[in-house]
Amino acid sequence: MSSLQNLIKVKVEALFHDPPHKSYLISILGESFGKQHIEEAKTFRNTVLANTRFAEIDESVKYYVGICDRLASTIERRVIRASYLGKWPRGLYLKYNYIHNIFDPSKKINISSQSATSKDDFYSAVYKAASCLNKILRVLEPEVNDTIFYNVLYTLLEPVWYVHNLPPSLADTRVPTHTIFDHLYASASIANIVTSSEGFKLRGYYVLADFPGIQGFVGAGRKAGDFWAASYLLSNLMWGLGEAFTKEYGLDVLISPTPRLNPYTVKSLKKWLRNESIVENIKETLANVLKLSKIALEFISSQPIIPATISLLLPSHDFTSSKDVVDSVVKAYRESWRELVDHIDRELESSLIYEKWSVDLYRYITATLSKLQEVLKVPPQGIRIYVIDIEKLYEALYECLVEGVHDKCELVELNINQQELASVADSIRKEVVTVLLWHFITTKAVALAKIFGTVKHPTPRAFFIYSQDKLTPVSSYITSSTKPNDWVHCSLCGIEPAVIRASKSPENPEDYSEDFKREIAFTLGKNINEINWRDFKIHIKPGEAIGPYCLFKRIVYLANINKLPFISTDNIALEEFSHIIKHLDEKYKIFKDLSSVSELKELNTLEGLLEPSLGVLGEVKLKLKDIGVAAEANELSYEEFINVAERALRKVCEDFTQRGDFIRDLLAELKLSVVSDVEGAENIVQLLLSNPHVLRRDRLCRAFRFKTSYAIIRADADNIGKAYRGAIGPDLDSYLKELVKANEDSSKELPDDIKIRVLEVTKDSFDTLRRVLKAINFRHILVTPAWTSVLSLALVISTIKDAITVHEGRGMLIFSGGDDVLAIVPPETAIKTAINLRSGFSDEPFTQLNSNLFIPTIPTGRSISIRYVDLKDLMNYEFTKALDLLEEQPKKALWREQGRETHSKDGLVVSDSRSGINVILPLHKEYREITEAVLALSYLIAVGAISTGIPEDFTRISENPRLVPSRGLEALAHYVLSRSIEIHKKEKELAARLLESIKNVVKRASKITVSIEGEEYDLVTQLLSSLAITRRHL
Known part of the structure; x- marks a missing residue:
């Protein structure tokens, strides 16, 4: 197979070699499933491709499709297939209604309810989806080349299925860890290296391209917009690099980040397609599946959500060596940068942008930019490129594992028990070779490129x-x-x-x-x-x-x-408070009263600073906020302006506490800002919300103040490298045991003799796999194309969830790559946002999209750093400090309960730039109620229900908390809290109830310690010390 046209044909057929409703068909077809499901796949394919260039099946590509099918399968599935010939009961296909998390198969979810409909209704929906897709493809037929036609099919096949409320289907009920779409898309990618019909041979190139020094590039800035722009450039630069190859060979060559359900894929299609109605249809379909509006999808696709490292699997068609590939990647990188510069030029010229800022500034910026073209036509730096020649690596692995050539084993760094390996059938060893090939290129690319390919390191820009x-x-x-x-x-x-x-x-x-x-x-x-x-x-x-x-x-x-929620930290610091003011103003006309008490010459400057920018996701009403400029307009210093604003706001608040339900409404707004959607915290503060009259009004109005700080959030998934290496979750024995249990469950209703045969074959197959992997010194399951497909999709979905979470916290996403996040948020929402970033990452084993799409989450924790920063602080320094504290504390944390080690990492470090205080709190689901209690206590301090002096009182009384036993810590904390409640004295019963709501959390915290590099800290002290930080910012 040599031509690009034939390659695209193979990819198209690879997407249809199994029907999307494969496992559902087992229930319908019974013993005839074997042959009949192939006919079902053909019928579905023919409906989708009718009257298009691919309507007729090219029989010559079937051979390659079969190879792609086999190589894309997981190792467990391939070993079962190779082992059970002649042993498996004839005509038996296991029915199974659960999908298991591929990273941890002990976690599963029932998908049977998603197909609980009549057979006729089900088939009607299947072919309605197929016809819908066909309609789009027929419109495109005369307008695009083969690759772009295929790219539209690739983009829409999966979401169109789910939009028609069709159920997820397992790729294999014996190995129920991934969907049929995971397998079909992986099969299409594998087509890139299946290139010769002269015997079995794999040929192609795996590419890892990486922009080094990300922190330095992103961290060089002063304004929030600087940091966002740096991440935006990196995301679009690296996606544009990949786009040069996806446009030529198909979207499937981009292995990570996956183009599946990826908002950036829509951006590429918008470039490639002239038909705007088709682009809008694609947007609507993808938005529907992701549970977003179209405007929200467009907003997310404009945000920095593509990592600075991408991987590609390229066919060998246009390359004679790995050096040719490197040269091609360098060329694509430079062209991507030049396209970005040209794009920014065009954006500056648009009238929409022109209206957002002054004519003078616009003219000066464009004049300066025109003079810099000579410099800017070259990227700021080069990229690291690692290219592996697939053919060379495959040959070395084959000689090592099948032929037993010791030198080749040493070359690929395989420590093999040859005697154990020789006892395994030759066919099984050959299967392991191709799986190990994928495992190696995706987990050891940097090392292997030096041996089996080419490496290029960048030089700094001169x-x-x-x-x-x-x-x-x-x-x-x-x-x-x-x-x-x-x-x-x-x-x-x-x-x-x-x-x-x-x-x-x-x-x-x-x-x-x-x-x-x-x-x-x-x-x-x-x-x-x-x-x-x-x-x-x-x-x-x-x-x-x-x-x-x-x-x-x-x-x-x-x-x-027009795509940015904010451009300055002033915007972010004031955004949440602006929403509080706006909501109260709708009922109480706050600004009207503010004008009567304000000492400002230009009251509109204060009103402008307190006008919200954010609406629903994707809708931005940008208001350029700068406190220094506002101060100058009022002929005041920065500090004087803030003091005047503070006095005016407090006076208005105190006046309104005498009127109607203002206190209750203010408490409700503050609750919405600080603790909403955090159940543990909401339960505690609800007591106060039901009894607003108990508060001292002067204390309450301290919360109604002008904000001059913001919070940097830096999050990073724990042990994510293990996920890429297949070493996350259970070890090999436990992993296979879960799959055996799944087969036991699926065969429960079979006759005893058949059930016994099924389990014997399954166990024998997995025993064989265990022997092979242990013989080559592997203790975890191998990474396969299906594993990589699922992992990459999980990270894309995590990225989208992160963007939504940061928006809900009224913040600005600087970057999200699925595992790591950088964001700036208002001080009121920081801890809540951090908790939601953690819980949304992996609290549940699956993320449910739409009503019928389940994406596995990665079973690991996520450590987070929150850095509270004053508007006058050096932003680039504080970004670095937030990252340093993340690496120095939660990433090195070891958690214990009553002396028993429970888990590592998965913590939250909270720090303050001015006081120098930092504390560590737990984020693990088991202990998160303690961090949620920090939110509740912070709220109670902010509204004046609890004294601000708790941290100092506790330290003074305990003297040295490290010398106090856990029961003593609990009693001391309870004593300090009981003395700190500042509601009206006659409300003793309410005070007691409020104290009781916190008591259990303190009791739990007294039993927990965290150790960082041998230094141990009790959680009660950390909990109470955190209030010394949050009281300054809420």
Whole structure:
């Protein structure tokens, strides 16, 4: 098979070699399932492809499709198939209604209710889905080439099925760990390396491309928009790299991140398709499956959700060696960058963007950008590229495992018990070779590329060329605005030479120098006093020196301003409070009263700062907020403006506490902000909400204040590398035991003699597999194309959930890759958002989408760092600090209950930039009630129900908590809390009930300790100390 056309044909047929309702058909067809399900697959295929270029089946590709089917299967399935010939009861197919989590098969979910409909209704839905897809493909038929036609089919096949409320189907009821779509899509990917009919041979290339130094690139910034823009560039840059190959060979060449159910896939199709109605149809279908609106889907597809590392499986058609592949990847990378630069140019020219910011700033930015084209046409740095030649690696593995060549085993670093391996049938060993091939390329690419391929490391971007004993800049613009050879480093990254030097005025550090103003005025052809300097200062701070790529990041967020919820940390700090004000204003007309008590000359500046930006997901009403600019408009210093705003807000609050249900409504709004959707915390604070009159009004109004801090959230899945290596979840013996149990369950209703034969074959097959894997020194199941398919899809779905969670916390997603998250959120929602990021990641073994789609979650914890930061703090430093604390504390945490080790990692470190305090709290589901209690106590302190001095009181009384036994800690904490309740004295019964609601959590916490590198901490102290942080920010 040599031509691209034939390759696409194989991929199309691979998507249809099994029917999407395969396991459901076992119940309908019984003993005739074997042959009949193939006919069902053909009928479904013919309906989907009728009157298209692929309507007729090319018989010559069937051979390749069969190979793809076999190689895409899990190792368990392939060993069963190879072992049971002549032993399995003829015509028997196991009915089974559960899908098991592939990473931990002890977790399962019943899917039978999803197919609980009549046979006629079911078939009607099947062929309605097929006809729907066919209609789209027939419209596309004359407009696109084979690859783009296939890409649309690839994108829609799965979601169209689920949109028609059709049930998930197992790929194999004997190994019920993945769906038929997991298998079909994996089969299509495998087609890329099945290339020769001259005997069995695999040929192609596995590529790992990685952008190094991500933290440095993303962390070089001052404004929230800078960080977002850096991540946006990386996501689109790496997706664009992959797009060069998916457009040529098909979406399936992109192994990770998967294009399946991926919002970025819609972006690619929008580029490739001229038919807008088809694009809208695709959006609507994908949005329906993901339980999103179309506008929400578009919003998520504009966010940084693609990791800076991608992997590809490329056919050998256009390459003679792995070096050719490297050259092609480098070319695609550079073209992707140039396309991004051109895209930003076009976005800047659009009238929609033009209306969002001032004409003067727009003209200055575009003039500067035009001068930087010489520099920006080259990416800021290169990428690491690892390419494995599949044929060379396959041959080495074959010689090692089948022919027993010792040198080859050493080359691939396999420690083999040859005697044990020789006792296994030759056919089984050959099966293991091809599975081990996939396991190795996806888990050891970096090492193997050095032996069986090519490696390319990037060099840093040069800004000067050394020649004839002098440095010459790569662009004259680097020094043109200053004296020759007079340049400074960028104040954001510290690496690039600055191309904008916004020097400060010596008299007023909040203003530009006269020299810089004259430079801008000259560029614009205006007088200095004709320019709106307020807009300039929002985006370019006096004192900043900005290099070309750091400036480009800022231009990127300006070009995407209609897609951003925020561009500054001022926006984020005030967003949640703005929603509280808005909701109360609808009933109480807060702003009307605010105008009567405010000392501000320009009251509209305060109202502007308190106007919300976020609506429902995808809808953004961007309001550019800058407290410093607002202060200047009122002829006040930054601190004076905040003090004036605080006084006005507190006065309005205190006045309104005398009226109607204001106290109850304010408590409800604060509850919604701080503890909503966190059940443990909500239960505690509900007592207070039912009795609002018990609070002191002056204390309550402290919560009604102008916010000047925000929170950085950095989350990272624990042990995610093990998931990629197949080493997460149960070991090999436990894994296979769960599959045997599944077969026992599925054969319960069979006659005893047949059931015995089924279990004998299953156990014998798995025993054989166990022997083989242990002979090659593996203690976990091998990673297969199906495993990788499921893992990559799980991460894409996790990414989408993370984006939604951050939005619900009124925050700004800087990046999500499925396992890791970087976000900025208002201080009120930080802990709640962190808890939801953890619970949504893996609390449940499956994520349910729509009513009938179940995606396994990865059975591991997620450690998180929250860093509370003042608006005046250095943002890039605080980002680094948040990451450092994540690595130093929860990632090294060992949790114990009453001295017994329970688990590691899976913790939350909470820190504060100003006080220097940091504490560690648990996120594991078993202990999370303690962290939820922190939320409840923080709320109670914020509204004045509990004293702010709890942490100090506890430390003073206990002196050294580490020397106090757990029962003593419990009693001390209970004593301190009982003395700290500050509701009206006559409400003793309510106080007692409030204390009782916290008591059980404190009791549990007193039994738990956390150890970090040998240093042990009790959880009671951590719980109470955390309040010293949260009381400053709520």
